[in-house]
Amino acid sequence: MLLSASLELFAEKGFHSTTMDDIARGAGVSKGLAYNYFTSKTEILSKILEDRFSQIQLALKDKEGCSEPLDRLEEIIVRRLTHLKENPLFYRLYYALFLNRPTEKILQKLIAKTAAVSGELTKEMDHLFSQLGANNSEMEAVCFFSELQGVAIEFAISPKTFPLDDIQKTLIEKYRRLYGNNKTRDK
Amino acid sequence: MLLSASLELFAEKGFHSTTMDDIARGAGVSKGLAYNYFTSKTEILSKILEDRFSQIQLALKDKEGCSEPLDRLEEIIVRRLTHLKENPLFYRLYYALFLNRPTEKILQKLIAKTAAVSGELTKEMDHLFSQLGANNSEMEAVCFFSELQGVAIEFAISPKTFPLDDIQKTLIEKYRRLYGNNKTRDK
Amino acid sequence: MLLSASLELFAEKGFHSTTMDDIARGAGVSKGLAYNYFTSKTEILSKILEDRFSQIQLALKDKEGCSEPLDRLEEIIVRRLTHLKENPLFYRLYYALFLNRPTEKILQKLIAKTAAVSGELTKEMDHLFSQLGANNSEMEAVCFFSELQGVAIEFAISPKTFPLDDIQKTLIEKYRRLYGNNKTRDK
């Protein structure tokens, strides 16, 4: 309860503009009780990040099914955007943290961790794009990753108005058009 | 001087984590003098935003040259990413502000303004994509915009390591492949 | 149990640095239960003081035996230092309280009481020293009292390393040498 109230406030107002009074009020408890559960405001933030972090890893990892590369690409897009759709607040907070790197050691570690995961994912995409016959699969992977990130951020900023489902379709279609013919071409 | 020092600090540490002492020290002036130039820390931020804002409008507006749609698309990408490359700090600050909406009225207005400009741009892109024969030109425009945003943010976060030039090429090539044949098809 | 745990903690960390959590944990009971026995943290402290206070009075009072003044002096030294050796924690707490006078009324009263007892004791010593032929028996008494106090504090601070037994011997010998010959001289 406290964590979800905090997430909402952190995402909306930012970590620093959110006071412990805000959090306590938001969670319907006293400030003192909040400090029974967590030792500091920073710890609340890091717990939020940790909690979702494992989820994200599970949700986003390419399951390396035996399916076609293009299907896997689609699957990756869908999985990522679905997770995004279910956690808009978290992603908003997460990207905000990324943008102005916190000074706290713990948070820096967590952020570094997620960056490492993104790096891995990009490598996997690299492989996938090379399978799809991309000229420069590495750049293609980075580009793809940034693209998804961009969509994620736009949605995170205005989850109510951003047409995520349509964008998802558009994205998938785009990549199908880009790489759908390669194989036939190769033949 | 004061504005550029502030921009650097705001971008790096975030608005709230930057103190007026930091700013004064960074600009090599006294705190008192800073308050002769600006009435508040918030005003410094809003001046930074305003200053760049006109630039951005000039730099990014589609000049509606008579050239081919595909060339115009390329031009838009290049112009935007060039501007980004020249102002990484500003973009980092800008996106951070977008992510945790400030409570100050002035800042909210400025943000709303830039959002409006983005909206216009998206409309223009809509038109462009329809010229290019996109099925759903509106979504295509939003998607394109998000894509650029994503690249921008990735670069803003790590301007030294992100391969912006390569990504630019990749992006352009991608769109050329996506829409390059449409016309011939139409013929 | 609660009182002895409290004494240990108060003596070691000081009254203010000891929390009710510390006390409850130290005594192996819940915080709530501690408040069933005592109405406040201050009350715990005052009960500790009161409890030992009667002991002290009994233990230290000069029994005015019919023995020789010098023997009585020795007896007083022994009695006091023995009591000290058996209650190092209490003395440490007691002297600490004396040094920074607490603001609570109850504690002030208790401290005033013990001061009164010390005053009485000093008077008795005055009498004793005049029997022993001291020039300025009153100052001698105060001096003696301070001396014992000093030894007590040194021992209270580091009960494990301070050589109390040897010091006791030294003290006794010292006073025997100081006043041992007086009588014979007087003869």
Added chain:
Amino acid sequence: MLLSASLELFAEKGFHSTTMDDIARGAGVSKGLAYNYFTSKTEILSKILEDRFSQIQLALKDKEGCSEPLDRLEEIIVRRLTHLKENPLFYRLYYALFLNRPTEKILQKLIAKTAAVSGELTKEMDHLFSQLGANNSEMEAVCFFSELQGVAIEFAISPKTFPLDDIQKTLIEKYRRLYGNNKTRDK
């Protein structure tokens, strides 16, 4: 100014019972300004200790003059009690700290330092007492040291009523009587 106000308050009420508001009010400045001078309440305390510490070392060190041992003993007593008379508040604070060892690292170090100095002094006294022909010069030194400490504490607790000058005389006379005849005896 701030340091002396703090010393007064710390000595009177104890470190923990003194708030930064008390200190600021006592020094006639705002709380904020106090934090311009010192980074924390603990730092104020440690500065007080450090400041006086060098004084104490200078004031108390046995100058090892060529004079007679007994004269040197007297000199040591006089020097110490004079310094005490001039800094009653400091000594009160100092002894209080000694009694309930603070948890802060810096303070512990300072206290350890002073303890080391006391140790040295005791060694010097050991030497002096052996010169004076004491049976057990080490214990005699410890005893002497405790004695002075006891007088110091009594005075520190009630500087207005404790007859320090008379006690000083009494002490000196006592030691003269104890060791004054030794030499002649030896002859």
Added chain:
DNA sequence: TATGAATGAGCTTTCATTCAT
């Protein structure tokens, strides 16, 4: 009798802002 979750007053500390110089 016994618990520990819950409270809130009060503490230390920070920092945007002011102002005497």
Added chain:
DNA sequence: AATGAATGAAAGCTCATTCAT
């Protein structure tokens, strides 16, 4: 135009005390 000492409101956090169970 320029300084930085000074302010005070507000933040994070602690802990004696209460209370539902």
